[in-house]
Amino acid sequence: MRIRLINPNTSAAMTEKMAVAARAVAAPGTLIEAVTPASGPVSIESHFDEAVAALGVAEEVRRGEAEGAEGYVLACFGDPGLLAARELARGPVVGIAEAAFHVAALIATRFSIVTTLPRTAIIAEHLLAQYGYAQHCRRVRAADIPVLDLEDSGSAAYARIVEECLRARDADGIGAIVLGCGGMADLAQAISRDIGLPVVEGVTAAVKLVEAVAGLGLGTSKFGDLAWPPAKRFTGAFAGYSA
Amino acid sequence: MRIRLINPNTSAAMTEKMAVAARAVAAPGTLIEAVTPASGPVSIESHFDEAVAALGVAEEVRRGEAEGAEGYVLACFGDPGLLAARELARGPVVGIAEAAFHVAALIATRFSIVTTLPRTAIIAEHLLAQYGYAQHCRRVRAADIPVLDLEDSGSAAYARIVEECLRARDADGIGAIVLGCGGMADLAQAISRDIGLPVVEGVTAAVKLVEAVAGLGLGTSKFGDLAWPPAKRFTGAFAGYSA
Amino acid sequence: MRIRLINPNTSAAMTEKMAVAARAVAAPGTLIEAVTPASGPVSIESHFDEAVAALGVAEEVRRGEAEGAEGYVLACFGDPGLLAARELARGPVVGIAEAAFHVAALIATRFSIVTTLPRTAIIAEHLLAQYGYAQHCRRVRAADIPVLDLEDSGSAAYARIVEECLRARDADGIGAIVLGCGGMADLAQAISRDIGLPVVEGVTAAVKLVEAVAGLGLGTSKFGDLAWPPAKRFTGAFAGYSA
Amino acid sequence: MRIRLINPNTSAAMTEKMAVAARAVAAPGTLIEAVTPASGPVSIESHFDEAVAALGVAEEVRRGEAEGAEGYVLACFGDPGLLAARELARGPVVGIAEAAFHVAALIATRFSIVTTLPRTAIIAEHLLAQYGYAQHCRRVRAADIPVLDLEDSGSAAYARIVEECLRARDADGIGAIVLGCGGMADLAQAISRDIGLPVVEGVTAAVKLVEAVAGLGLGTSKFGDLAWPPAKRFTGAFAGYSA
Amino acid sequence: MRIRLINPNTSAAMTEKMAVAARAVAAPGTLIEAVTPASGPVSIESHFDEAVAALGVAEEVRRGEAEGAEGYVLACFGDPGLLAARELARGPVVGIAEAAFHVAALIATRFSIVTTLPRTAIIAEHLLAQYGYAQHCRRVRAADIPVLDLEDSGSAAYARIVEECLRARDADGIGAIVLGCGGMADLAQAISRDIGLPVVEGVTAAVKLVEAVAGLGLGTSKFGDLAWPPAKRFTGAFAGYSA
Amino acid sequence: MRIRLINPNTSAAMTEKMAVAARAVAAPGTLIEAVTPASGPVSIESHFDEAVAALGVAEEVRRGEAEGAEGYVLACFGDPGLLAARELARGPVVGIAEAAFHVAALIATRFSIVTTLPRTAIIAEHLLAQYGYAQHCRRVRAADIPVLDLEDSGSAAYARIVEECLRARDADGIGAIVLGCGGMADLAQAISRDIGLPVVEGVTAAVKLVEAVAGLGLGTSKFGDLAWPPAKRFTGAFAGYSA
Numbered sequence A, B, C, D, E, F: 001m002r003i004r005l006i007n008p009n010t011s012a013a014m015t016e017k018m019a020v021a022a023r024a025v026a027a028p029g030t031l032i033e034a035v036t037p038a039s040g041p042v043s044i045e046s047h048f049d050e051a052v053a054a055l056g057v058a059e060e061v062r063r064g065e066a067e068g069a070e071g072y073v074l075a076c077f078g079d080p081g082l083l084a085a086r087e088l089a090r091g092p093v094v095g096i097a098e099a100a101f102h103v104a105a106l107i108a109t110r111f112s113i114v115t116t117l118p119r120t121a122i123i124a125e126h127l128l129a130q131y132g133y134a135q136h137c138r139r140v141r142a143a144d145i146p147v148l149d150l151e152d153s154g155s156a157a158y159a160r161i162v163e164e165c166l167r168a169r170d171a172d173g174i175g176a177i178v179l180g181c182g183g184m185a186d187l188a189q190a191i192s193r194d195i196g197l198p199v200v201e202g203v204t205a206a207v208k209l210v211e212a213v214a215g216l217g218l219g220t221s222k223f224g225d226l227a228w229p230p231a232k233r234f235t236g237a238f239a240g241y242s243a
Helices: A012-025 A047-067 A082-088 A096-107 A118-131 A147-151 A157-171 A188-195 A202-215 A236-241 B012-025 B047-067 B082-088 B096-107 B118-131 B147-151 B156-171 B188-195 B202-215 B236-241 C012-025 C047-067 C082-088 C096-107 C118-131 C147-151 C156-171 C188-195 C202-215 C236-241 D012-025 D047-067 D082-088 D096-107 D118-131 D147-151 D157-171 D188-195 D202-215 D236-241 E012-025 E047-067 E082-088 E096-107 E118-131 E147-151 E157-171 E188-195 E202-215 E236-241 F012-025 F047-067 F082-088 F096-107 F118-131 F147-151 F157-171 F188-195 F202-215 F236-241
Strands: A002-006 A031-035 A071-074 A093-095 A111-115 A137-142 A176-180 A199-201 B002-006 B031-035 B071-074 B093-095 B111-115 B137-142 B176-179 B199-201 C002-006 C031-035 C071-074 C093-095 C111-115 C137-142 C176-180 C199-201 D002-006 D031-035 D071-074 D093-095 D111-115 D137-142 D176-180 D199-201 E002-006 E031-035 E071-074 E093-095 E111-115 E137-142 E176-180 E199-201 F002-006 F031-035 F071-074 F093-095 F111-115 F137-142 F176-179 F199-201
Touching (some): A002 A012, A002 A047, A012 A031, A012 A147, A012 A202, A031 A047, A047 A082, A047 B047, A047 B082, A071 A082, A071 A096, A071 A202, A082 A093, A093 A096, A093 A202, A096 A118, A096 A202, A096 F202, A111 A118, A111 A157, A157 A176, A157 A188, A199 A202, A202 F202, B002 B047, B012 B031, B012 B147, B047 B071, B047 B082, B071 B202, B082 B093, B093 B096, B093 B202, B096 B176, B096 B202, B111 B118, B111 B156, B118 B137, B147 B156, B156 B176, B156 B188, B176 B188, B188 B199, B199 B202, B202 C096, B202 C202, C002 C047, C012 C031, C012 C147, C012 C202, C047 C082, C047 D047, C047 D082, C071 C082, C082 C093, C082 D047, C093 C202, C096 C118, C096 C176, C096 C199, C111 C118, C137 C156, C147 C156, C156 C176, C156 C188, C176 C188, C188 C199, C199 C202, D002 D047, D002 D202, D012 D202, D031 D047, D047 D071, D047 D082, D071 D082, D071 D096, D071 D202, D082 D093, D093 D096, D096 D176, D096 D202, D096 E096, D096 E202, D111 D118, D111 D157, D118 D137, D176 D188, D188 D199, D199 D202, E002 E012, E002 E047, E002 E202, E012 E147, E012 E202, E047 F047, E071 E082, E071 E096, E071 E202, E093 E202, E096 E118, E096 E176, E096 E199, E111 E118, E111 E157, E137 E157, E157 E176, E157 E188, E176 E188, E188 E199, E199 E202, F002 F202, F012 F031, F012 F147, F012 F202, F031 F047, F047 F071, F047 F082, F071 F082, F071 F202, F082 F093, F093 F096, F093 F202, F096 F118, F096 F199, F111 F118, F111 F157, F118 F137, F137 F157, F157 F176, F157 F188, F199 F202
Parallel strands (some): A071 A093, A111 A137, A111 A176, A176 A199, B002 B071, B071 B093, B111 B137, B111 B176, B176 B199, C002 C031, C002 C071, C071 C093, C111 C137, D002 D031, D071 D093, D111 D176, D176 D199, E002 E031, E071 E093, E111 E137, E111 E176, E176 E199, F002 F031, F002 F071, F071 F093, F111 F137, F176 F199
């Protein structure tokens, strides 16, 4: 099975880190193709970054369909462009935020999220509400570190994240932590060891959920609102999408 | 006051129709600048269309800021790119879906939405939930007409819309109808006359809400998650956004 | 346009203060007629005060209809008698709590309320839930000052309110503050300057929303549950309402 | 125990009917004092009627406290003035809508409401949401009969109500019916016999809940927002409330 | 009236304590038959304990029906097996968690729960959500004491509970406390005296609600999903349930 | 990996059918051990059946732990005893209702459930609410067939189910169907072919989710409320659980 792992930001270092994490959990027959959009923000830390990144995601799904990808992982915790990506794909498309919520809810009754920046906490809140996990999540906590600090694994960022995880563990009444950034894909096991409770990381979780859905012979529903987008004309820079 | 009315799709006929409707309700001192993005879909009927259109919206808000726009109306019922647009603007930014919900809730305890296509009903549902109007809306009804049929006012589309509005009036226990497409901007009064209850249309509603917020000396909060997006590098086609 | 600004309590000083604030934001053609019911509590600090005040509101709306008022602002943060007032009016009727919630949601994703007394916080909570803003409001905070202390602008009350606003700004993850009392109508700008984020005040917000709805050619729906109350007999002190 | 049964409307015939129903279920030691406010609407069929009736309720609670009432039933399905009444009372105060919801939830997982007029259905919906019973109630159904038709037990109203109850039974997936009007106090048993499932009527339910709360040695909490209203000055017709 | 008070755990000391509390509030004609299942956990402090206890509850309801019980109290704060018990009974069946929530909501707008162990707080949260009381409950607080410490009334447990109740009173903005364990049945009055606000205890509350429902001539609905369970074959240890 | 597939009812035919379905989707390295409790109901069609079945589930998980099971599927659509099972297990435990909801939400924005009996629809509704999928599910539909009719694949039951699925497809605005009974494990593909939209079946879905969670190196959280149940004494028939 060929899963296209799309890093919505354009940081190749982060794509590589996520590819390593994804391959570490992929089933024997799964091929992880990690891609970075040619155009987009180097990190996603605002609604605007998300809007731009969603285009890169759509572009990569279109390319994936042409190249025979059988499933997709959207590797940014805001799940940018998720529903658009689903419209464009035959196979399953899973965002890393939703993946982490699903898995956390299967192993604990309540979890907290530890993310990077306070300003993106609202994105997580909106997703929790839309996906139905608002009650399962006790609190969205921000370690207050820029996303790209995570490129460099040995940084002070790790200590800050662990510190916030410990606070969540001791104060929130939870059974698991969800890491709220694709750039933390390599940290889950170390953090879990350091804090003593399960840590769910979205990139790896999404890989397994894509495999799971595909393993059921299912893909994105092409009946209803996720059916292929109606063919139409696009203008200007997007004329290539016309059909 | 200069309000930039952004039609997220690239149908100039629809932009013009919405500009006329907007100007008909604008306050004496308000200047409506109606714009159509250079690049994008000619109509918005899917999540993918929305994702592409959000870019055009962001682009037009950036241009608007440079040209001194003091407020913005996003004239597609899915409010594509709304939060991104807010990050990019100093003045108020109002989407036509949210505008219609706000106004309908001020004049009736319950309303129903009559939109174009069944497949975009889910977008309205997501917005109702995110904005807090899920309880106020009895039902999202689709007249099952393509968006561009609305370009031509004399079409059979009108009859279909009225028919669905009558069903809503008689079955839903409501006090008002919300029209669920920017392309219906010219129809509100005629429909209201034909069905005998208030009809709220988003383009006009949004103009008045932008004026209202600006009239309070308020604009988009630049404190918290709607503050200016962090400056960063963008690559490829979006390199121009780098800062 | 003639807007009747109804101060549900009978403090003339507060009515005057609110009238000044309302006129400062009203559009050129808008005439603000500020009225104080002849009968009622001098301040509204309990459910009982609200119930009595609702009668004064209804009375003033009836009078307003007779005298040609085209819209109404109910200037107490509990929006007492709002739905009754709507039944009695042809034009738009807007409460200052709902107005503040609407406007705050247009400029920020999350807000907190700073009100006067802890015991009335429950009223704000009930309104947030009924209007659909429970998710948008992070917290209802009480500065713990009696309403009438606000009559005297130079009092210690101001410092207490600012203090609570600063706590909200620093702890709540918000983009705006909503002031939870009509008696704070004159304080919004000063507080905003002192705390550095937008402050939404309901009296002024309601004036602009009434203008907005009226500017759309809309009034309170007379179809459904806000239609004129069925004519009937009233007895005793209320016999005058018989029809 | 002395329970004051307050009929918020001023129809003496309805008060008498409710008194009979209340006494039929009251415990041996319970004395039902049924009262009709001197001033108010003869029936409650609108938000305005409710606002006026709330005053009569408050008045009767104040009188009840002076005369030694130990508990109160508010016998109109909109529970008008309930929280105000609680502030004014030492003993328990129970509205008939809430009472019916509580009891129905104890004997069935889901219920439907059958009320009189379509226009008051919204009042029931608001109460269901505020009290927490929105999920338990499948549907609010209106038999479309004026409240005062219920004064006369032999009328066609009964047939209409039974008809609507049968529809609810067969279509709603419920275990019980809640009757949505105090004027139906005498009909519960007959309807239950006719339709074959439990019918919960609020007047009788409220009597038993007042007895239950009092039997626990509990009354309305005087700690927090239901404590006695702060003493203050009232003006005009309400000057008598000054303290 | 014969009410069967079922203590789902097998601690006879606790059963006796609850029986005393129940009899202290029961109406003159009410006979409290307190029973302890022959098989089950000595205390209920986990989901597993609950699952086992639910069997004991069902067993005791079956026995109760055979012996003519007219109503049931399930005296464990997790309401284990409540819906199963209802299917098996003709009369009303009330759990002590739901009973406490109902009564607390009748005397206060908001309450907090003080329970024993942090790990069972989730059970209370699930019940609050299912019963519709999530908004009424400010916080579920755990005094962090094992359930069986409550067998011995003079223990340090009492001080811990009062301490937590005081925190709730001072921080939560509430009007009443709900005690979150059947083993606290004898403590309500003392705690209320010590903390100065109403304390609702579930065993006593449930007795009064069972009496209330029965006093209305109502029992568990036998129409819909609480009708008698379909007769079928059971195997092994449960073969006795076959019908 | 050894997954213990627990059929909570005691129908060996159904266990076998589910085992076949499970094995058809299991990964190469996965061993499905399908078990039937020695004691329990032959089908689960009521709350009481569920309560009894939960014991069988717990028993089988305990046995599984002793025998080295690494994950569990609870194969009844009510997920009986799910949280108790999680407390008793080190590996992941997934119920088939939750599994189906998770998978359906990954491939469609909205789904409907088609189950067997009207009386068990309430169980699905409670689970949807607790798990957070109430908004994703449009409707719970019952084909009105007894569970054991599904033992015999060629029966009229199949036609009834397809008929209800078609109604859901045409009326509910959905993208997928969830089959609401473990006994339908063999029908998903045929139904999907007959109705033309994806059909999610819980037994198979749960197998893949257990594999997914285990593949992440995760199991049930042993921190918080799903930690091992506190050791204690059990009496009577359950004395064997004492520790």
